Amino acid sequence: MNLDSMTPEIVLVEDNPTDAAIFRRILTKQYSCSIKVIEDGEAAVNFFLPKCNKTRRAIASNLKCIFLDLKLPKLNGHEVLKQIKKDDYFKKTPIIILSSSKEEMDISLAYDTGANSYIHKPMTYEDFQHAITNATHYWLNLNEINGF
Secondary structure (H helix, E strand, O other): OOHHHHOOOEEEEOOOHHHHHHHHHHHHHHOOOOEEEEOOHHHHHHHHOOOOHHHHHHHHHHOOEEEEOOOOOOOOHHHHHHHHHHOOOOOOOOEEEEEOOOOHHHHHHHHHHOOOEEEEOOOOHHHHHHHHHHHHHHHHHHOOOOOO
């Protein structure tokens, strides 16, 4: 079995099942990419940073971007971001914060820790769809990724 074929192209770390379902619905209408949803910070760190370098390399080489919520159970998004960005395989992977927080401290800390973008979660479905559509268009179609 080819490990690369099992790795997702987009990972969403999001504990709200409604937001995750909307995100998945929006993306599957526009792209034929594989999406993995992870529901808490601890599970995200365990997924991205397994002990096996071969597995970590396979995940990183196939991954186009990570969408990360900040308010997560078990381990908050800031800590997840910090740990992922320290790893050589993921330090260049685009990580887009997708959070309901508009707190300047959250935004500043996210960028200081290595976030590539910060998107405030819109309240209406239409605004959420517009934000996700624009973000994924940029990160999947326009952005050039410099591999590790």
